[in-house]
Amino acid sequence: MNKRASSSSTFAKFPPGPSSPPLLQLLRWIKCPDKLLEDSLQRYGETFTLNIAKLDKVVVFSNPQAIREIFSAKKNELHSPQMNKVLRRLVGENSLLFLEENRHSRERRMLSPSFHGERMRFYGATIRETTENFTESWSENKAVTMHSTMQAISLEIIVKAVFGVRNPKRLQLGKGLLLDLMKSFGGVSFFFTMFLPFLQNYLGSFSIWKKQKEILDKVDEFIYEEIASRREEEEGEDILSILVSARDEDGNPPTDAQLRDQLLTLLIAGHETTATSSTWALYWIHRTEGVLTKLKKELSALSSLEEVMQNKYFDAVCKEVLRLASIAPAIPRLVQKDMTIDGQKISAGTTIMAGLYLTHRREDLYPEPHKFIPERFLEKKYSSYEFFPFGGGVRRCIGEAFALYEMKIILATILQKFELELTEKKPVGFARRAILLAPSSGIHMLVKKRLS
Numbered sequence: 084m085n086k087r088a089s090s091s092s093t094f095a096k097f098p099p100g101p102s103s104p105p106l107l108q109l110l111r112w113i114k115c116p117d118k119l120l121e122d123s124l125q126r127y128g129e130t131f132t133l134n135i136a137k138l139d140k141v142v143v144f145s146n147p148q149a150i151r152e153i154f155s156a157k158k159n160e161l162h163s164p165q166m167n168k169v170l171r172r173l174v175g176e177n178s179l180l181f182l183e184e185n186r187h188s189r190e191r192r193m194l195s196p197s198f199h200g201e202r203m204r205f206y207g208a209t210i211r212e213t214t215e216n217f218t219e220s221w222s223e224n225k226a227v228t229m230h231s232t233m234q235a236i237s238l239e240i241i242v243k244a245v246f247g248v249r250n251p252k253r254l255q256l257g258k259g260l261l262l263d264l265m266k267s268f269g270g271v272s273f274f275f276t277m278f279l280p281f282l283q284n285y286l287g288s289f290s291i292w293k294k295q296k297e298i299l300d301k302v303d304e305f306i307y308e309e310i311a312s313r314r315e316e317e318e319g320e321d322i323l324s325i326l327v328s329a330r331d332e333d334g335n336p337p338t339d340a341q342l343r344d345q346l347l348t349l350l351i352a353g354h355e356t357t358a359t360s361s362t363w364a365l366y367w368i369h370r371t372e373g374v375l376t377k378l379k380k381e382l383s384a385l386s387s388l389e390e391v392m393q394n395k396y397f398d399a400v401c402k403e404v405l406r407l408a409s410i411a412p413a414i415p416r417l418v419q420k421d422m423t424i425d426g427q428k429i430s431a432g433t434t435i436m437a438g439l440y441l442t443h444r445r446e447d448l449y450p451e452p453h454k455f456i457p458e459r460f461l462e463k464k465y466s467s468y469e470f471f472p473f474g475g476g477v478r479r480c481i482g483e484a485f486a487l488y489e490m491k492i493i494l495a496t497i498l499q500k501f502e503l504e505l506t507e508k509k510p511v512g513f514a515r516r517a518i519l520l521a522p523s524s525g526i527h528m529l530v531k532k533r534l535s
């Protein structure tokens with residue numbers, strides 16, 4: 084039984100779930116969460132309980148009505164879970180990921196203008212230029228590992244468009260430092276200490292933790308130098324410049340510490356996610372009969388970024404990628420007071436999850452759910468409780484528009500310039516990469532022909 088829940092509430096009964104030892108469930112959650120979720124759904128139904136968070140109980144929901152109730156809950160009812168202390172150590176106390184209630188709303192309003200309107204035009208040119216630079220060396224019969232290539236493209240876009248770095252030496256320095264940071268926090272140690280926080284203290288003297296601290300100190304030095312530089316310059320178009328000139332409701336500018344934490348949050352939220360989604364897109368587009376031909380025909384008739392963004396079939400393709408290739412298996416929340424979700428009583432102190440992976444595979448919503456069928460998004464408009472790749476409610480990803488914009492431009496640039504072919508014949512599954520799900524292979528492709 085969840086000790087925190089039972090001590091503060093009369094709600095004591097949890098939905099059924101696997102009876103295997105909590106440590107075994109945690110190991111399955113780390114290695115193959117998709118299989119654990121699917122097996123639990125098949126055996127226990129659409130609402131079930133897992134023992135994975137600090138070896139404690141987590142209730143998973145996948146019914147759209149339950150998702151609606153989770154995302155529409157009041158701010159004081161559900162909070163960001165506190166189990167991810169390792170992530171907090173990385174992005175800081177001021178991160179939008181951890182702020183609650185009024186301060187979360189205030190910081191979000193200050194950040195929002197960076198991702199909308201005319202600002203996108205600047206980002207679009209940077210995204211296309213970066214993609215062209217990285218693919219310039221591709222020649223016919225060249226083998227390319229797409230996941231690592233998309234990671235490199237995405238990282239440079241973040242350093243340029245988010246951090247605003249243009250000086251070539253500073254650009255290389257920033258990319259190197261941020262890449263080292265992502266690698267140091269992206270291993271199995273991150274995930275274990277996220278769910279078993281006592282390991283962080285136990286292993287604190289080991290060299291891996293010292294190395295992380297050294298890298299983070301160097302990244303902080305780089306970021307604070309960029310902040311100081313941007314404060315001395317006239318207003319720029321990159322996200323850091325916009326944030327430096329932003330003011331809250333009381334007219335106060337953000338502190339250096341606030342800027343630092345939000346920049347690292349944007350890095351963590353935007354780097355691996357967009358790279359992985361773009362990689363999956365190339366995989367499914369080239370693996371599914373008829374999709375590549377139709378998409379190339381659509382893209383050949385488009386002459387501007389605006390037309391690319393507005394093309395309905397291209398949009399449907401990207402949405403189907405986000406549905407089928409979930410970056411995160413579920414979205415956690417911590418219950419602050421006793422509540423009922425979809426008829427299930429939940430005690431304060433319980434961690435719940437909106438089962439993104441499972442909801443996106445409901446056969447009643449998505450016929451033949453394991454098939455890549457972009458047309459489903461042309462035939463039906465899904466609610467934000469049926470399709471929610473960027474989360475929902477007050478904590479919906481603030482960079483959603485930027486992520487889709489980046490993904491589409493990267494894909495359009497590559498597909499308009501190259502004819503590619505998958506070299507892997509077997510289906511590619513999921514593999515854990517820190518807190519995210521990535522392709523189990525790097526997605527290897529062959530450049531058959533350069534088109535322009």
